[in-house]
Amino acid sequence: MSNAERVLARMREYMVGPTRFMNLFACFELGIVEALRKESGLTAAELGATVGAKPDAVEQLLYLLVKEGFVAQDEATGRYTLAALADVADADLQRALTFMGMVRTGMLRQLYYLPESVRTGSVVGLKELYGFEGTMFEAAATVAEVRGAWGPLARNETASVYPWFFGSFDVPAGARVLDVQGGNGLGAIMTYQSKGPDLRVTTFDRPFLEAECLRNFEEQGLSEHCSFAGGDILESLPTGYDVMLLKHFVDMYDKDDVRTIFGNAHRALEPGGRIVVLAPVYPEDVADPGDYQADFFPAYILGCVMGRGGLQKASTYRRWLEESGFEVTGVTAKDPADIPADAIINRVVISAVKRG
Numbered sequence: 001m002s003n004a005e006r007v008l009a010r011m012r013e014y015m016v017g018p019t020r021f022m023n024l025f026a027c028f029e030l031g032i033v034e035a036l037r038k039e040s041g042l043t044a045a046e047l048g049a050t051v052g053a054k055p056d057a058v059e060q061l062l063y064l065l066v067k068e069g070f071v072a073q074d075e076a077t078g079r080y081t082l083a084a085l086a087d088v089a090d091a092d093l094q095r096a097l098t099f100m101g102m103v104r105t106g107m108l109r110q111l112y113y114l115p116e117s118v119r120t121g122s123v124v125g126l127k128e129l130y131g132f133e134g135t136m137f138e139a140a141a142t143v144a145e146v147r148g149a150w151g152p153l154a155r156n157e158t159a160s161v162y163p164w165f166f167g168s169f170d171v172p173a174g175a176r177v178l179d180v181q182g183g184n185g186l187g188a189i190m191t192y193q194s195k196g197p198d199l200r201v202t203t204f205d206r207p208f209l210e211a212e213c214l215r216n217f218e219e220q221g222l223s224e225h226c227s228f229a230g231g232d233i234l235e236s237l238p239t240g241y242d243v244m245l246l247k248h249f250v251d252m253y254d255k256d257d258v259r260t261i262f263g264n265a266h267r268a269l270e271p272g273g274r275i276v277v278l279a280p281v282y283p284e285d286v287a288d289p290g291d292y293q294a295d296f297f298p299a300y301i302l303g304c305v306m307g308r309g310g311l312q313k314a315s316t317y318r319r320w321l322e323e324s325g326f327e328v329t330g331v332t333a334k335d336p337a338d339i340p341a342d343a344i345i346n347r348v349v350i351s352a353v354k355r356g
């Protein structure tokens with residue numbers, strides 16, 4: 001195959017990406033897969049009657065699943081059974097479907113406006129679909145459909161990331177910890193619960209989140225150990241902390257802002273103070289065929305979440321931290337054995353100490 005043919009053949013894979021996606025997702029959404037899980041060996045007519053669709057249309061959708069080997073069809077009787085799909089554990093399937101549901105509701109339509117989002121540096125899809133001007137995080141606070149698309153995913157991510165995250169760094173006894181951009185306080189609560197009873201943990205976020213955050217601390221009986229500080233991360237960070245956690249957000253900013261954030265953290269920390277960054281990163285070899293960050297994140301962050309920002313390589317964050325006056329003490333990635341086969345996001349934890 002010539003280079004030109006290889007490019008064209010790859011472009012064909014992109015052309016059928018959206019149709020493959022919706023065909024498979026529709027088979028789940030309509031209940032076709034569920035019907036086959038409950039009863040093996042159903043005809044298109046029986047499936048159509050169960051899911052409330054014309055048998056001919058069900059048959060059309062199932063061509064792709066038969067091609068994939070997800071579903072099998074008996075040539076003699078025309079009856080369908082689950083094939084390879086039957087081997088996937090329910091919890092695994094639900095996780096993948098939650099992600100696909102988010103892609104459908106939170107991404108497909110927004111991405112139509114990706115060029116406009118890039119041009120304007122804003123999420124044009126949110127404006128076109130919901131009349132909302134701002135980021136996806138802000139939209140989630142007021143637009144039920146946006147919240148509905150991201151909420152279940154955030155819960156899945158939290159469950160899979162936090163145990164690993166808190167296991168990958170130490171906090172000195174009695175430390176004062178700042179959970180930077182800590183939102184509604186969940187990160188502070190988990191920090192306190194996983195890192196020990198003698199910590200003081202403060203959530204730093206926009207002032208409007210204070211009431212919700214304090215309510216969450218109170219509900220957990222942690223008001224004596226957890227507090228809230230309001231402000232703007234791009235202006236300054238509060239002083240008096242030994243450890244700053246920067247979880248799940250540096251990839252939402254571009255270089256100038258990340259450098260400002262690292263600089264603000266450096267100014268606020270005492271010498272010897274620590275910073276712990278949790279973020280998805282590009283692989284050091286961008287052409288790594290086993291990595292999916294480039295397939296997903298640029299379009300997602302620019303077209304659906306922020307309209308700006310993006311991932312970096314771990315080595316780039318390391319360099320920016322060092323240029324900001326930190327010494328990087330460790331970069332930890334998840335054990336590949338703990339990463340499910342459908343995972344897209346590859347995160348690392350970068351720990352650094354303030355020099356001087």
Ligand SMILES: C[S@@+](CC[C@H](N)C(=O)[O-])C[C@H]1O[C@@H](n2cnc3c(N)ncnc32)[C@H](O)[C@@H]1O
Nearest residue numbers: 181182183187205206231232233234247248249
């Ligand atoms: C992606 S979430 C952060 C995720 C959180 N750290 C975690 O671990 O789940 C973004 C948060 O940043 C806050 N935020 C956005 N811009 C900010 C700014 N300029 N200063 C402080 N907080 C900000 C938002 O209010 C929101 O709670």
